[in-house]
Amino acid sequence: MRVVLLSGGGGGARFARGLADVLPAGDLTVVGNVGDDVEILGLHVSPDLDSLLYTLAGLIDDERGWGRAGETWSALGAAGEWGGEDWFRLGDLDLGIHLVRTQRLREGAPLSEVTAELAARRALATSLLPATDDRLRTLVETPAGTFPFQEWYVGRGHRDEVTAVSYEGGSEAGPAPGVLDALAEAEAILLAPSNPYLSLGPIVAVQAIRSAIVSRRVRCVAVSPLVGGRSVTGPLDRMLRRMAGGTTPEHVARSYDGLIDVLVIDEADAPAEAPVPLVATQTLMRDRAAERRLAETVLGVACG
């Protein structure tokens, strides 16, 4: 069964791994967020694509939830000693992928091609696509000013309240090669338990992707990233309260207005009412078995 997943890193990447575990090889296409891509020390870093790649390839540090297992940070420390920017935690192992990606991009290869090359090095059975090859950046508006996503999230420790989110370049960005074909051929479209504003918003800010989902002929199912009205990690609960007025399944569903047919929520948030049918299950992915269970449940919702 061909499935397209729209995802950020973190919980989205774990859900992607669950899907990859239960679907036949080759049936899963993951469209990853690039709105929080950032240039650090001259390197092009794609944090969500990296999280997806590391997770699907078994390289992720599962406990920390980001970066590679067995990571160290000597190079970053040395860069800092020489006066380089060291607020974004590039690990020594992690640097490898950024060096290779940056070189290939400088040679003129589009991000989608570079991503495919990187995935091929690990023989992934999952197609990993960036939402777009064009420049698209998430901007976070706060009372202290407007910041590029990583500067606010990592640099300022996401302490400022968010009043609005915008996607610079979103209206001009075209979908990366393969994204529209995958959506057209999909038997189900899934939205990962990622942040609707910061992870999935930038993907559907690409108008052709949004249009393809709005005019879908198959079911689109989103998994709420909230458990008991709270984010598992990150600032989503605060953002939803401020920007949507609350953290119930209804508020989450409204952030996907027109895009989804069903919202999968945690049992802690049920029963509830929303503009779309809800399905309650245990959404917290404590281990690989829980990732697979959630994946199977969501596929059951999408396809019956």
Place this chain on the structure above:
Amino acid sequence: MPVVVVPYRGDSKRRLPASLRAAAAVAMLGDVVAAAIQVGSVVVVTDDLSVVPRGASGLADPGEGQGAAVAAGLALVEGHALVVNADLPCATADAIRRLAEAGLALVEAPDGTTNALSLPDPSVFAPLYGPGSAARFRAHAPFATVAIPELEADVDSGEDLERLASRLGARTRALLAVHA
């Protein structure tokens, strides 16, 4: 506001005509949920999570019978719970409200099985479904038996649907009109 638990199995209506079995089961579920969401939040416990109607929260049926399905739904409820079967296409919001107001109560089907329960304390529930279950529920706890015609009329066969035609909910009626 009570929470209404609706157990639903896609494969349970074997005596309905094959041509409309699946569609009729979903239509009846839709009518029950449409009535129930006017009374409280609705949890549909089902083996087919792709059919959960708008307004409801679906929950996977653990697959150990109706009693276990209802118990799984009740586990999400704090406070007053109602259990309303999915094969009651004549159910109305008013009928479900009357059930809720009856305290610890049940609605008995003509064949002695149980169509609906009102559980002010959900922990009173026990998995007693099956033939003669209404009497078993009454023996288990002081359930009042309330006569609510809209909740007594369960549908097992095509004849049931024909007999109840004028009282059916909108979805089930529309389906029959298409098939007539």
